[in-house]
Amino acid sequence: MSALPKPTLGGTRRRTVIAALSATVLAVGAAQVIGPANAYAAESSPVGFASLNGGTTGGSTSTVVTVTSASALKTALSSSTSQTVKVSGLITISGMYSVASNKTVLGVGSSSGITGGGLNLSGVKNVIIRNLVFKNAADDSINVQSSTTNVWIDHNDLSNGYDGLIDIKRGSDYITVSWNHLHDHDKSMLLGHSDDNAAEDTGHLRVTYVHNWFDGTNQRHPRVRFANPVHVLNNYYSNVGSYGVASTENAGVYVERNYFENVANPTVTQTGDSDAGNIKVLNNYKVNSGTEQVRNGASVAAIPYSYTPEANTSVKATVTAGAGTGKI
Template sequence: MTSIPSASEPAVPAAAAVPRASRRARPALSAAGAAAVLVTLLTGAALPAARGAAHGAPPPAVPAAAAVPVTAMVGFATVDALGRNGTTGGAGGPEVTVTTAAELEDYAGRRGPYVIRVSGRIAVDDMITVVADKSILGVGTSAEITGGGLQLGSTTRPGNNVIIRNIRFTGASDDSISVTNKAHHVWIDHNDFSGGHDGLLDIKRESDLVTVSWNRFHHHSKALLLGHSDNHTADVGKLRVTYHHNFFDGTDQRHPRVRFAEPVHVFNNYYRNNALYGVASTENAGVLVEGNHFENVAHPVYVGYDKSGPGRVVERNNRYVNSGAPQTAGTVVEPRTYYPYTLDDPAAVPAIVTAGAGVGKIGL
């Protein structure tokens, strides 16, 4: 597989305080953007990956008007591997609407494909286990899971081929979503995460082939963990994840914090007012940080963090506004080895992401 060489590592400034900018109103969608948003994916079936540049050179930036439609699945969730050709969720199965925790737990744990529509606010006590071949889709703009979260898979029942979209997750007693126990082919898209006890979205324990796209993370410290612990070396060769067009809105850290995984593709995300850091690559992980917009982030990228050993990072075509310099090291496998994609101009990322990320943007 092709590896990307890193640039020489620039010095990172001392941990000076970065002023937190006031929150701005989210811009309205353009007519073209609104038309794209109205395209729906009612069954939870996978859409084709966006067509990207030819293998070998960084993909060209494109203007905001030509941005990837916000309903398109891109990244590792589209890959033909591990016995699955992409991620389809519950497509082809019965469609049900749930309004209580008991109903959600029942259908999420049933054998076979289901399209599960979450209507209104559902309070749960703990983690609800989601097993294979499920689409869990919020209805309208008010779907919410609060007090607990969703765990994809158990040690005996895999959580493969799962789609979660258009749901607000608040106040989880543990993680809001945990992708774990070797779950693979997962798409987590257009959700809103805030105020949990631990991680907002953790991917760990040999899970693989995941796309995290068009989500908003806010009012929390630990956003995204990728890799269970420094001792869980079984994650080597797994945890291939794409993070794109997410809005890290004032969250402190882990956007993501990565152990062992390669490649991890972090592209076209909007980082704003992140107090501790943006991305951390540790324990020999290989991370490509590409086409992102960092605003008021003193430490956009770390190589190694806390007690974890250094990872590898290649950064290219990012924009740093009132932010520090990224750390880089080593080489990383090129994501285009696995899938095509189109890169948006990082200068346009704040407008694109704030208009398209979060709930109520996809007409489910």
Template sequence: MTSRPSASHQSPGPARRAHARYRDRMAALAAAAATALTALPASAASPAPSAAPYGAADTPTGFASVDALGRNGTTGGAGGPTVTVTTAAELKDYAGRRGPYVIRVSGSIRLSGMITVIADKSILGVGSTAEITGGGLQLGSTTRPGNNVIIRNIRFTGASDDSVSVTNKAHHVWIDHNDFSGGYDGLLDIKRESDLVTVSWNRFHHHSKAALLGHSDTYTADVGKLRVTYHHNFFDGTDQRHPRVRFAEPVHVLNNYYRNNALYGVASTQNAGVLVEGNHFENVAHPVHVGYDKSGPGRVVERDNVYVNSGVPETAGTVVEPRTYYPYTVDDPAAVPAIVTAGAGVGKIGL
């Protein structure tokens, strides 16, 4: 079990507005993290306060928290009516309405395709049994933006296409504490000039293509967009795309748990800039690729990761520091398996 040396840093930027409440959340939840760590062997159980143990926060960290593009962070449907939906027709109706809505999904809802979610929506699963199956959610269309959307605490299974597609210039999106499995194409794709997204505390399993970032090798409109934070996700036996990145910079891959990923962990292609930091790779022969398949090489800086029965990561070039945009704390990567398995997925945040 080895850790990689740190790479050089750019100077941190001035982003400090969210730092106080971020620190308060860490302190309030530190006891829960300590309990999770007791499941580790003594050699691995180094105490480390989590950036969000169990992820039980009301607001995102990472890129979805950044004030930009006319928004102060990501608030979803806050301030709008709260409704509970139990059918596909009800979900489609409220997800497509103008204005903010907090939409609570109760029980299992079967879709026949993709439902379009437009701006200012929170779609929240009730308890531990909320499920969307057979179809998925598409954030925005070419005429109706999917900005400022939150999706939390929902099990996505058996989608006929993507489970969640963040597309068509959607920005300020938070996808948190969901469970993704068994779709047809990608479980969670972010593409077509979307920006300022946080993907946190999700479990991905029983599928090949987990998380694509960037539409294609020829879609150069994504340059300067697709700034995404992936933190505290559990990539549990999925084969590839954790994420696969094109053009984006910076992409922050922080404190995720990779286990038994057959093809690779992270791939940076088409001059993307990816920071892979504080992750735990277990039984991953190719934890990080620079370039993949027919896609040209990207850039990768990796630091403070742990590789257990795993290969050597590929690295290249330099990457803009995420601290230019937001503050964060890195969990001890040796503790990441216990922290993430205890906290990721549905039924963990009391919605």
């Protein structure tokens, strides 16, 4: 990846690098490099916007609770204790479970997670959600709202929810969405609540989307209102139905070095009833895909962190090898 932020947590960030394909890896500031020798790398702390504003560290690693039932999960997630909540097995829940501040929610193995419901982050701070399967949610799979800040959503497998897989709205900020595999779904990722929510959302909703795999999904990868800038970097879009990235309501989205394969509309500047937004594109790689849509005179704010992007041609190999569960 390119200019992704330098670590904000103490010490040099290390990665667990799993060799497989000969794919280009990415450099995060001076400390992190994903180079041609490895298929992918799993960060130990977030890159992009979640590394700013004091950083995102999640819950205490010395206070760990492992849950195997819906009741235990609900209690652990809502606890005021800073802790790591390990989810063991696929737990069936009903509705949305609230997640308190200072939590790391971590799946055990590659098939642990949540089915039937989702997680709600509302007005909280410093949450990490990693290595979880989310499927068959009756509403959203992950809902981030009400000025929630510093969230890292990483290496999850999300599919077949009723509404959004990862929705971020209502003034939330400083969030990174990385290495997730999204499939078998329509409306993937909303950023910005509604067209009449400018007062709450303008100046917020700063999100980095990096190394995600949108696999046969239909729309909202993401669908953005008001936010500026939003960074969409080094993602792989395969067989996407309606469109890839949508910018509306004067948002500013930087769509950089992604890999679009079989995507008729990689980017659009208007969708639904929303007014148009702004998109800046740079060096996206397209296979059997249409031309990106942009607006003349578009205004997209500068990305406020340093990063080194991965070459666009290697993104497919890197992301398909590294996205989803069981890779951290």
